[in-house]
Structure formats: C-alpha cells, structure tokens
Amino acid sequence: MVEDGFASLPWRPTPRCDAEGGGHVLEGKSATGSWAFLGASSKACQRCSKALVAGTLRYSCKRCNYHLCDSCTAVRVEEMLREEMTLTVYREAEPEILPGLGADDDTLQVRIERGANVGQLKARIFALYGLSPALQAFRRDVDSKTLGDQELLAYDEDGDVVHLRIGPNFAAGGIGGLLQGATEAMSSVFAAMEGQRQELERTEYTLSLLMPETAALPERRCRIPVMATARVAELLDMARLELNVEGEEPLALEFAGQKLPTTASVHALGLRDGDTVLVFPDVGRTD
Known part of the structure; x- marks a missing residue:
C-alpha cells in the first residue's frame, strides 16, 4: 500500500470507478514494471491516457480494469463532492411531552x-418534510456530540446513516433558543396547514351517489364531481338535483354506516375520489 494522497486534505469521498450502482472503491498503489516484463504494454490512465509506468502512483479497480493517475483521481474526487447520494436519516423517537406532540x-x-454540510441537510429536510432547522440536531451515532451547521456531512455511500433528533437546542441559545425554536416550529406547522388548505381547495373528487330502491321508486344512481372542501349540505343539494328527488322531503347521506353531518366537509369526513355515498330519506328530521 502507498500513503493516501488525500490524507492531508479536508474530508474527501473515497475515489471510485464509474461502474453503475455507485462504482467500486479504487485502490491506491505504486505501479510496478511487471507488465512490461511479461511483454504487455503498461496500463494507462482512463482519462488522460498517461502511461502508468513503474513508480507511478495509480488508483485501480481490478474488477473493471479501470485505472486513474494521481492527478485524474483528484479530479474524480472533486466531481464526487458535487454528485448526489442517498443519505439515510434515522429520526429518533420523540417523547410525548404534551398530548399529541410525541x-x-x-x-x-x-x-x-x-x-x-449539516446546515444544507437541515435546509433540505425542511423543504421536504417541513421540519424547522432550529429544531434539528444531527449526530453520527446515538452517543456522539451534536454536529455544527458548518461541519461537512462526510458520508461516502448510498445508505450511510446519520441520526436526527427533533427538539430545541439549549446549548445554542438556552431559553431563548427554546422560544425561537418553538416559534419557528409553530410557523412551520401553520405554513403546512395553509399549504394543505390551498391544496384541498384545488382538489376535486368524483363520488357515486346511490339511492336504494323503495316500494314506490326504483334504485337511482349518479356520479358527481365535488370539491374536497364542499360541505355535506351542498352535496345533498346536488344529490336532490341529479337524482330527480321531487318535493321537499328531507334527505340524508350515509358513508361507512354513519350518517354524515351537514356542516362537515367532504374531505374531513374521510370521503375520497371514487367513494360511494348512500342517499336516503331523513325520516327523523323535523324542520
């Protein structure tokens, strides 16, 4: 083995060949003259075509017959810093300090x-999952210290694991840090709720309405589009119109064996696209 040419640098990923699936680790060694002795031409760098003659530092993957000179390996390592990998974030269980908050x-x-770096990972998790960066604390394992925002993640392979704990960082700001973290967390919650509300306002379901057969009338069915935020009262008006229910007889809707309250929204009651709702006379109702 030779001394790692990257040992004196800040963290760098382990150089790999360009095989599919993330490549294989390149082994650094000094080239020998055995190839020429055996009558074969010396190996060459896959990138710059430099001959890897005896005494040359090279990095090789025997499985792929892949070789790089020292200079091209340094370039490959810098490229790998800009390539994306899949990091596994283990989110530790949170105690239920208040009901519903665990x-x-x-x-x-x-x-x-x-x-x-760690700060960039926090920003990515906030964008993906809405978790406030102020409440994210990362460690390399359960017992290690919390990583600072400017520390490099320094993970090499897809599937490498980093530990995430959600909670106020007292070390960073004491009670002030707790209050700031709580404020940012609540802001994140409200922003997520507002985003969900706006998304529901644009969501449309198609529901099947079924009015069972009676002694006087045959079974009636229809399919109607309805907004996720619509109230059951609005759905009843649509049912009366689409099913040609005459007169002022009060109606009710039933889903999953439960009579639906007229003031609740379609989405809040668990109705989703393609569901079937029963329509029946509301005989117990008096206006």
Whole structure:
C-alpha cells in the first residue's frame, strides 16, 4: 500500500470507478514494471491516457480494469463532492411531552450532495418534510456530540446513516433558543396547514351517489364531481338535483354506516375520489 494522497486534505469521498450502482472503491498503489516484463504494454490512465509506468502512483479497480493517475483521481474526487447520494436519516423517537406532540422513530431517505454540510441537510429536510432547522440536531451515532451547521456531512455511500433528533437546542441559545425554536416550529406547522388548505381547495373528487330502491321508486344512481372542501349540505343539494328527488322531503347521506353531518366537509369526513355515498330519506328530521 502507498500513503493516501488525500490524507492531508479536508474530508474527501473515497475515489471510485464509474461502474453503475455507485462504482467500486479504487485502490491506491505504486505501479510496478511487471507488465512490461511479461511483454504487455503498461496500463494507462482512463482519462488522460498517461502511461502508468513503474513508480507511478495509480488508483485501480481490478474488477473493471479501470485505472486513474494521481492527478485524474483528484479530479474524480472533486466531481464526487458535487454528485448526489442517498443519505439515510434515522429520526429518533420523540417523547410525548404534551398530548399529541410525541412521535415514533422513523427513517427518511434524503438525496443530497456528498460535499454538503449539516446546515444544507437541515435546509433540505425542511423543504421536504417541513421540519424547522432550529429544531434539528444531527449526530453520527446515538452517543456522539451534536454536529455544527458548518461541519461537512462526510458520508461516502448510498445508505450511510446519520441520526436526527427533533427538539430545541439549549446549548445554542438556552431559553431563548427554546422560544425561537418553538416559534419557528409553530410557523412551520401553520405554513403546512395553509399549504394543505390551498391544496384541498384545488382538489376535486368524483363520488357515486346511490339511492336504494323503495316500494314506490326504483334504485337511482349518479356520479358527481365535488370539491374536497364542499360541505355535506351542498352535496345533498346536488344529490336532490341529479337524482330527480321531487318535493321537499328531507334527505340524508350515509358513508361507512354513519350518517354524515351537514356542516362537515367532504374531505374531513374521510370521503375520497371514487367513494360511494348512500342517499336516503331523513325520516327523523323535523324542520
């Protein structure tokens, strides 16, 4: 073995060949003259075609017959810093300090550049999952110290694991950090709720309405489009019109064995695209 040419540099990924699936690790060694002795031409760098003669530092993958000179390996390593990898983020379980605020442990898969730092990972997780950066604390394992935002992630392979704990960072700001973190967390929650509301306002379901056969009338069916935020009262008006229900007889809707309250929204009651709703006379109703 030879001394790693990257040992004196800040963290760099392990150089790999360009095989599919992330490539194989390149082994650094000094080239020998055995090839020429055996009558074969010396190997050459796959990138610059420089002959890897005896005494030359080279990095090789025997499986792929892939070789790079020292200079081209340094270029390859810098390229790898800008390539994305899939990092496994193990989110630790959160104690239920207040009702509904706890969480079970979970695993997140995050695509991020190899050369990213902790702060950039926090920003990516906030964009993907809405978790405030102020409440994210990363560690390399359960017992290690919390990583600073400017620290490089320094992970090499797809599937490498980093630990995430959600909670206020007292070390960074004491009670002030707690208040700031709580404020940012609430802001994130409200922003997520507003985003969900806007998304629901643009969502349309197609529901099947079924009015069972009675002694006087045959079974009636129809399919109607309805907005996810529509109230059951609006759905009843549409049912009366589409099913040609005459007169002022009060109607009710039933889904999953439950009578639907007229003031609730379609989405809030668990109705989704393609569901079937029963329409029946509301005999117990008095106006």
